[in-house]
Amino acid sequence: xxxxxxxxxxxxxxxxxxxxxxxxxxxxxxxxxxxxxxxxxxxxxxxxxxxxxxxxxxxxxxxxxxxxxxxxxxxxxxxxxxxxxxxxxxxxxxxxxxxxxxxxxxxxxxxxxxxxxxxxxxxxxxxxxxxxxxxxxxxxxxxxxxxxxxxxxxxxxxxxxxxx
Numbered sequence: 001x002x003x004x005x006x007x008x009x010x011x012x013x014x015x016x017x018x019x020x021x022x023x024x025x026x027x028x029x030x031x032x033x034x035x036x037x038x039x040x041x042x043x044x045x046x047x048x049x050x051x052x053x054x055x056x057x058x059x060x061x062x063x064x065x066x067x068x069x070x071x072x073x074x075x076x077x078x079x080x081x082x083x084x085x086x087x088x089x090x091x092x093x094x095x096x097x098x099x100x101x102x103x104x105x106x107x108x109x110x111x112x113x114x115x116x117x118x119x120x121x122x123x124x125x126x127x128x129x130x131x132x133x134x135x136x137x138x139x140x141x142x143x144x145x146x147x148x149x150x151x152x153x154x155x156x157x158x159x160x161x162x163x164x
Contacts, residue, residue, distance in 0.1 A: 056095065
């Protein structure tokens, strides 16, 4: 699927699994609440210490994986057990945000995405907890790609980017 489709899948995903490489070389993947401020800049927040920040310090390259639909189904034509899905994958470079203005803007984007009805409490939350919150910026290093398996109303699999 095209890049714009993949970006939309990422923006709609309830969470995005970010995969890191720990300092000892072992894999570490965790679902996180990310928000974007542009097509190639994504943010998440976390504690000011821990596995994610240690991994980023050692290996800043990350992989993002998002799923917006996952529906087990029986293939309408052949009765096969299958899964209808929409997903996207992207690669990027993570770094801790040190600029306070960028941190606040990133936290605003995250809050606006996940709790838009509570933005009236944002400023108070920032004043209370900004000092103990880390923000990580992921800059995508390539355009994300998307995949899906979906059937049309006639039971035909929609292949090769076919849209309806």
